[in-house]
Amino acid sequence: MRIGIIGLGVIAPYFLRAIEQDGELDLTAACDLDRAKLDRLPDGPELFTDYRELLGSGLVDGVVITLPNHLHAPVVAAALEAGVDVCCEKPLTVHSSDARELAAVADRTGRTLFTAFHRRYNSHVQRLAAELPPRELIERVVGRYHEKIEEHTGDDHWYLDRDRCGGGCVIDNGPNALDALRQVVGELTLTDATIGDVRGGVEFYAELELRTEDGIPVTVELDWALPTGETKDIVVHLKDGSTLVADMLAGYQGFKSSLDHEYQGIMADFRAAVAAGPGRTDDGPVVVDLVEQAYRIGRSKERRLRMPAKQDVSAKLVKLLFHRRDDRGMTQSPWATRCIRAGEVHELVTTTDRPTAPGDRVDAVGFLGFAEFATATVLEQGDQLWLDERLVGEVVGFDECHFPNHYNVLIHTDRLLTAEDLDLRAGDLVVFKERA
Template sequence: MKLAVIGLGAIAPFFLDAIERDPSLTLAAVCDLDDKKLAPWRERGLAVFTSHQELLDAGLAEGVIVTLPNDLHADVACAAMEHGVAVCCEKPMTITAADAQRVIETSRLTESVLFTAFHRRYNRNLLDLAAKLPADRTRIARVVHRYHENIEEHTGGDQWYLDVSRCGGGCVIDNGPNALDAVRHLIGDLRLIDATIGDVRSGTEFYAELDLVSTNGVQARVELDWALPTGEMKDIVVELRDGTVLTADLLDGYDAFKSSLAHEYSGILDGFKAAIAEGREYRDPGPDLVALVEEAYRVARRKETRLRMTAKHESVAKVVKSLFHARDDRGMTLSPWASRCVQAGEVHELVTTTDRPSVEGDRIDHVGFLGFAEFKNATVVERGDGVWLRGRRIGTVAGFDECHAPNHYNILIDVPLLFTASDVNLGIGAEVIFKEASR
């Protein structure tokens, strides 16, 4: 089969090497906008193009490998299939589910094969792990996949990875499809439960945590990290319901940088050939992963939480009146507000509780009074904030009671055991520090 590679960026060399190793494949042409990247191939007598349309019009290839920036995948894949050419597209298939549907519809209308390249599914260590799993996947309790790397070591100078308009995001859309496909390969179709992103730089997330569940009820977590200081960490832990733990390090046995990719990209080409042989019956998982990534962004980007990012300064409140009594019948009520603005100089009451209030209107009876404290700086006190005294965390903000408003409000502090000012030596002038709940 004659193949052409469109895009000679950081990923292309792994495809080109895999083509060279496969006697059933012939490299017919390459295409890139950068003439410097084309020059070595021109010197070898290979057909080179700066326009994918001209390459397709030349009719030199039966299949193309698309290794372009993510925002170009849809248009180039559709153009190729409209020429009757089979397409192997680097993940993600597209940035949006709407574009994925457009590409799939073009594949259907032209009866051309569309294949997404998820290279980790061909990793030998992953396949060995899959072979050890029970046939009855309901015996699996949980899967955790860590996919951590330093993105700057992987781009090969391709800056589009860090351009949200071109990449579509950060680690969720770049590493996410491979990691999600690997988990899906082990436990079946996935549904998103929750997603949180963090370490966002110029709109691009460098960290994310995705929680999912399979159709068999298996829980899964995928951790994605672009900010590992150096090296890589790509492993999977499978916990069975009987307590057995199975693991796979996807890089075990591949000590050189990216050395595992050689056999994985050969696996991609074998998969591409098999898809072509299957023809119209082949169903590519690419659109499902695009939809899963899109849903993860929809959930994560509307959340206030951003992991590994500081959203506010810690705030210091100086005790102006200590209180020493406790009660088990106070009858406070949790207010609906998850946060309250505090101006510099305002005084509010600090109250410990073991009642664990969580829903608006919850009654709070068991309380220990710490005292009244003046906030030195303007801030926002929020549920979940850590409360610290003399370098030790003493509790967590549970919420607010407003029975004394507008004079002041009671800041309720979740604690394991009730205590008052006398129990922690909270004297006049002592400083209580409120720190953002972040990780």
């Protein structure tokens, strides 16, 4: 089979070695905009700087595409339309609509569309899939894909460009983690996603929550900011407390040395898919759907993990209160957040009640006192109140019975607390911190 490669970035060497080691593949053409990269290739393949010229050359039966993510859709479509089978590095596309369109083009042209998910060929992932116990014994599954991204991208700076990559760790590491988990536990449905540690519009951390078709909870942790080393594994937690682990890097001592056998698996599987002819359904669009759903949920949230959205703010107690009541009759405000101006004074009230809806009555209360806020801030449900190194409680809402004079800031505590319980003195400082 005559193979061409389009794109000679950081991942291309693994494809090139796999092609060289496969006795049934012949590298006949290569394309990159950077002529210096082309000149570093060994003699043999015809060299191009325009992928359209490569596709029209008649030199290839199939192509490997390892371009920045935003270029996958147009280049894959052009290859399929040219009658060339395609192996595309994950993710297949940035957007689900493009992935579905490529699947339709492959059907119409009768060509093979194949997304390269290299971790499905990892020896430890395959072993775990083969040895998985009966599903009723599984409590939950966790997949971790942690690394320091700068160690893996070389000169390919597009990974950190949202317009070219489509995002960060969710679209880069996410497809491999999700596909590997699908090989072990089957189809997945996304239930929640939270992103964080955003730098230049690109997330360096994310947590995805999914479920299998039979309800097993699956968590995916993605991290681009590991200080050193890397962690890539799947941990199956069983109901008896034991675990089964597929450490994708175990036994592969060199940096990224696990990739060679995986990319060999890609090329062998691609060759087999082409030989089998039309009818194969590519998994690329399914994973693109999961990634797009994760961004839709994660980007709609106000919260970003590992990123404080506001500064801590201190408040000085200007009047202490020492009483408690179990019939106060405060009312939960409909507002989850309140803006506080610098110099304003508000009343701090502890409660063991748990108001959850506007209008909920709050009766069990303890009074800490009135506090003057040093700087402007936004107080919101979930903020934590600290006294020195002690966590006092968490803001659950506001009562406005004395507004506009002041708010009663309702702070949930395990037991009712007053100024005397905390040994407060006039002039003491308390600090409101964003929930971690």
